[in-house]
Amino acid sequence: MAFSSAASELGESPAPISKSEYRERQEKLYSKLSDNSVLILCSSPTTVRSNDVHHPYRTSSDLLYLTGWSEPDSVMLATKKNGTWQTMLFLQPRNTELEIWEGRRPGLEGALEGWAIDSSFSIDDLNGLLKKELECVNIVYHSVGLNSNVDQIVEDSINSKTRSRQQIGEGPTQRIDPSELIAEMRLIKSDAEIKLMRYSAEISSLAHIEAMKNGYSGIGEWQIQGLIEGCFRYLGASGWAYPSIVGGGENATILHYHANNMKCNDGDIVLIDAGSEYEGYAADITRSWPVNGKFSESQKKIYNLVLKSQLAAIEQCVVGNEYIETHKAASRVLAEGLVDLGIISCTAEEALENGELKKYFMHGTGHWIGLDVHDVGIYKPNGIPRKFEAGMVITIEPGLYFGGWRPDLNDLDPQWDGIGIRIEDDVLITENGPDVLSSRCPKSLDEIESLIGTS
Numbered sequence: 001m002a003f004s005s006a007a008s009e010l011g012e013s014p015a016p017i018s019k020s021e022y023r024e025r026q027e028k029l030y031s032k033l034s035d036n037s038v039l040i041l042c043s044s045p046t047t048v049r050s051n052d053v054h055h056p057y058r059t060s061s062d063l064l065y066l067t068g069w070s071e072p073d074s075v076m077l078a079t080k081k082n083g084t085w086q087t088m089l090f091l092q093p094r095n096t097e098l099e100i101w102e103g104r105r106p107g108l109e110g111a112l113e114g115w116a117i118d119s120s121f122s123i124d125d126l127n128g129l130l131k132k133e134l135e136c137v138n139i140v141y142h143s144v145g146l147n148s149n150v151d152q153i154v155e156d157s158i159n160s161k162t163r164s165r166q167q168i169g170e171g172p173t174q175r176i177d178p179s180e181l182i183a184e185m186r187l188i189k190s191d192a193e194i195k196l197m198r199y200s201a202e203i204s205s206l207a208h209i210e211a212m213k214n215g216y217s218g219i220g221e222w223q224i225q226g227l228i229e230g231c232f233r234y235l236g237a238s239g240w241a242y243p244s245i246v247g248g249g250e251n252a253t254i255l256h257y258h259a260n261n262m263k264c265n266d267g268d269i270v271l272i273d274a275g276s277e278y279e280g281y282a283a284d285i286t287r288s289w290p291v292n293g294k295f296s297e298s299q300k301k302i303y304n305l306v307l308k309s310q311l312a313a314i315e316q317c318v319v320g321n322e323y324i325e326t327h328k329a330a331s332r333v334l335a336e337g338l339v340d341l342g343i344i345s346c347t348a349e350e351a352l353e354n355g356e357l358k359k360y361f362m363h364g365t366g367h368w369i370g371l372d373v374h375d376v377g378i379y380k381p382n383g384i385p386r387k388f389e390a391g392m393v394i395t396i397e398p399g400l401y402f403g404g405w406r407p408d409l410n411d412l413d414p415q416w417d418g419i420g421i422r423i424e425d426d427v428l429i430t431e432n433g434p435d436v437l438s439s440r441c442p443k444s445l446d447e448i449e450s451l452i453g454t455s
Helices: 004-009 019-030 061-067 096-102 107-114 123-134 148-159 163-168 179-187 191-213 221-234 249-253 297-315 324-340 348-354 445-451
Strands: 037-042 048-050 075-081 084-091 119-122 139-142 174-176 245-248 269-274 276-278 285-290 393-396 399-402 419-422 425-430 433-436
Touching: 004 191, 004 221, 019 061, 019 075, 019 084, 019 179, 037 061, 037 123, 037 148, 061 075, 061 179, 075 123, 084 107, 084 123, 107 119, 119 123, 123 148, 139 148, 148 174, 191 221, 191 269, 191 276, 191 285, 191 425, 191 445, 221 245, 221 269, 245 249, 249 269, 249 399, 249 419, 269 419, 285 297, 285 419, 285 445, 297 324, 297 393, 297 399, 297 419, 297 425, 297 433, 297 445, 324 348, 324 393
Parallel strands: 037 139, 084 119, 139 174
Antiparallel strands: 037 075, 075 084, 245 269, 269 285, 393 425, 399 419, 425 433
């Protein structure tokens, strides 16, 4: 059976986030909010793909982070009364006729029993209750753009010029976006989150291995995509965390290539950037390998250089280091290597300063990852590079891209033309050094060559 070997190698699935942890998150956030305030978090809107067909639904990560609730047409409302915060959830009530077509709903009772909330209401009651709650507060914590109805109610409440407001000052006068406060909390992962992310990375690693095992000259990019994404679902992920990139040959030199509709020819390197989502948490892995099972000498040189740069960057994932040190380490290794290969004619120092390196390595070395593949968290708070703390998770993904189709590379030596290499892993910062969550995915030359076409 397809993917059965991968399933046999997958470890036991971790427990989902507990209600008690959601409560702890809520309490931590509420402690940072002002008195006489209300917090509003809205679910993401559903989006139409075509006619009456919708895209697969994924709620907002902040709502997911604080409640675990993932259903559409929902609003979380938190208010402080008598010194205690109350968490309310407005959601779709039970409706047998609609549930026959679209699936069972938890309903008001199910939400109250299964999720970290104090009370549940029908989404149809939101307008009246929200307006009433807003009359009793001074500050509204709310991010605009997800629910136009809620946005309008908040705006109207702040701009209200009623006699009651003139006489006793009832109603909010200020709206504050809470996303930065939540982002700071999300930046440090809990033990439970790390287990889920490790499991998502394990699923993704096994899917990449399946792709390598099924590689051969002439395979379609779409076929590799199908293998990987099918494996995600087979192993229990909800699907992909981002649209998969599968680029063979010169398509591997396009950073966000997405067509995935060409064949991978003999001698091509195929670059696969694909990661699963499990219980809301993303993995992000990139591997580059020859579809015929053997790297050419030129491909080996570029691959080993990128791998060396990645390992140097991972070594910088240490508590207390500035996050930018990973990019500096990777860039220096790449610059020195390209000078040694004769691809760059100036010195490595000059290449780092004059932009010569950026012709071949034009992106950053990594990004935060968590509930979003490009997760929240400011990299330079107050303009100062952030230092790594235990519990942060970052991707490390240096690459080199030699697209002879580019006008600025028209003098490229033919031996490098069409080579695109990126190697990406998900790295947890710990007190004991970097922990590569995606370490199960092979990346040495020998490991990769021994896998390709062995299915």
